[in-house]
Amino acid sequence: MKPTAIFLMGPTASGKTDLAIRLRSQLPVEVISVDSALIYKGMDIGTAKPSKQELIRAPHRLIDILDPAESYSAMNFRDDALREMAQISAQGKIPLLVGGTMLYYKALIEGLSPLPSADERVRAEIERNAAQQGWAALHQELAKIDPISARRINPNDSQRINRALEVFYISGKTLTQLTAEKGEGLPYDVLQFAIAPQDRRLLHDRIEQRFHRMIELGFQQEVEKLYARDDLHINLPSIRCVGYRQMWEYLQGDYGHDEMVFRGICATRQLAKRQITWLRGWQTPLHWLDSLQPKAAEESVLRSLDEHQKG
Template sequence: MSDSRPLAVFLMGPTAAGKTDAAIALYERLGCELISVDSAMVYRGMDIGSAKPSALELKRAPHRLIDIRDPANPYSAADFRQDALCEMRQISQSGKVPLLVGGTMLYFKQLVDGVANLPAASPEIRTQLDKRWREEGLLALHRTLAEVDPEAGKRIHPNDPQRTLRALEVYYASGRPMSELWAEQEASTFPWRVVSIALAPENRGVLHQRIAQRFALMLEEGLIDEVAALKQRDDLHLGLPAMKSVGYRQVWEYLDGEIDHTALLERGVIATRQLAKRQLTWLRRWKELHWVDSQHTHALDNVLKLVRESGA
C-alpha cells in the first residue's frame, strides 16, 4: 500500500559535518525549502558561535526558523514543533518539499513524536512526593509506581528519581497511568512521509579535527566580540538556554576572567566534541536512517540520490 503523505527530508548530523553546504545544494538543485533545526540559530545576535549560515548563504538559500527569537526569551522544543509544523504545511501546500536541516536532535524527535498530553507540574503533589522520598526512600516510591503503572515501572530505572517522581505525579494529577498517555502519543501518525539522512564522517578523528579547526576559526572571526556585545545587556545571563549554548558559555567565562585564552580554546573544543558525541548517540537510535560519509568524494551526490529516490 503506497504512502500518500507528502514528503519531508530530514538532513541530520553532528556539528561541523557539512550539513549547511549540503542543504544549500538541495535547495538549488532540487528546489527543497529549508527549515533550520538548531537551538542556537533561532536567536538573533548569535551568528558566529552557532555557525549560522552567512548573509550571502541565506540569500542564496533562505532558511526558515533562523533569527526568530531574542536570546532573552527562551525557545523550547515545543515552540519549535509548533513553528516547524506551520512552516512544513506552507511548504507542502505550495507543492515543494520541506527539508529540515540541523543537529538539535531533541527538536527532530519532538517534531515527529509530538507532545504527550501530560498534566502540568503540580507543586502540591510534588511536595508530597518529595516528602515521601525523604522519609521512605526512592525504592519505595518506585514500588508504588510499579503497582499503579506497571509498564512505566518497567521502563523507568529504580534509581531514576526525576522520571519516577514525574510518573507518579502524572498518575496522581490525571488519574491515568503515564504509560497510557505514552501509548496514545506513539499511536499518532506524523503527517509527512520522512526520509532521514545523517551526514557524518565515518572517521571520528576527522570530525574531531574539523571541530578544533572550526572553533579556532570562530575565535578568529570575532566570537569573543560577539559574546561581549551580548554580555553588555542587562537581561542576559548564563542561566538562559541561549547563553548555555556550546561556545557561548565558554567565552562568557573567559570574559568573566575565570579562564585564560588557552583554556577557552581547549574547553570550547571539548564542549563541541561532547555535543557531537551526544548527537551521534541520538542518531544511532534513529529509525530508518540513511548514513552518508561526509568525507566521501561523492557525498553530496549520494545525498542528492537519496532525496531524488524518495520522490523529491
C-alpha cells in the same frame, strides 16, 4: 498520499549546511533549520549560523526568531516546523529540514508527550526552595517522586530538576509517566539522511579548526554584547549553548583564555558525540552520507528522492 519531506541530520561541523545549499540548487526544496541555537538573534558566530551569502543561496526558516532572553521548547519547534512544512508543501515544494537538534526531530516524528506548560509561579517556588535547601536536596526529593528521571538528571542540573518537579507539582504525574505517552505522529513521508565523516578524528579536527576560526571572527566580542545585558545570565538556555557558556565563564573570570578555548572545543566534541549516539540509535530507517564525499552525498540524496517518487 502523505507529502514528502527530507531530514538532513548530523553532528555539528559535519557539513550539513553545505549539502543543503547544493541540494537547494538541484531540487524544489525550502530549508527549515532544526537547531536550538540558531533560533537566537545576535548569536551568529558561536552558533556557526549560515552567512548572509549562504542564506541568499538557501534561505533558512526558523533562524533568528527569538531574543536570547526568551525560551523555546520542543513543542514550540514542532508547532513552528509543522506550520512551515505545510506552507512549503502547499507551494508544491519539499521541506528540507537541516540541523543537529535530535530532540526536535524526535518531537516531529513521534509527537510530544502531554506535558503541562510552564508555570512561573510553581517554578519560582521551586527556585525559592532550592535557595534554602540547595539543588542537591531537591534532586533527592525528585529521586523519591520519580527515581527514573532522577537517575537521568545530574544533581547539578538545576534546569532539568526544576522542570521535573514542576511537571509533578502541576499534573500529579511524574515526568517518566507523561513522557511514556506519545502524541500525534508526523503527517509526512520522510526520507532521512545523516551526514558525518567516517573517521571521528576528522570531525574532531574540524571542530577544533572551526572554534579557532570563530575566535578570529570576533566570537568574544559577540558574547561581550550579550554579557553586558542585565536580562541575560548563564542559566538561560541561550547562554548554556556550547561555546557560549565557556566564553561567558571566561568573561566573568572563572578561567583564562586558553582554558576557555580548550573547554569550548571539548564541549563541542562532546556535543558531536551525543548527536552521533542519538543517530546510531535512531529507530526509523536512516541513510548515512560521508562528509568527505560531498558530491557522492549529494548524488545519494538525489537518487533516493528520485527512487522514492517513482516508487
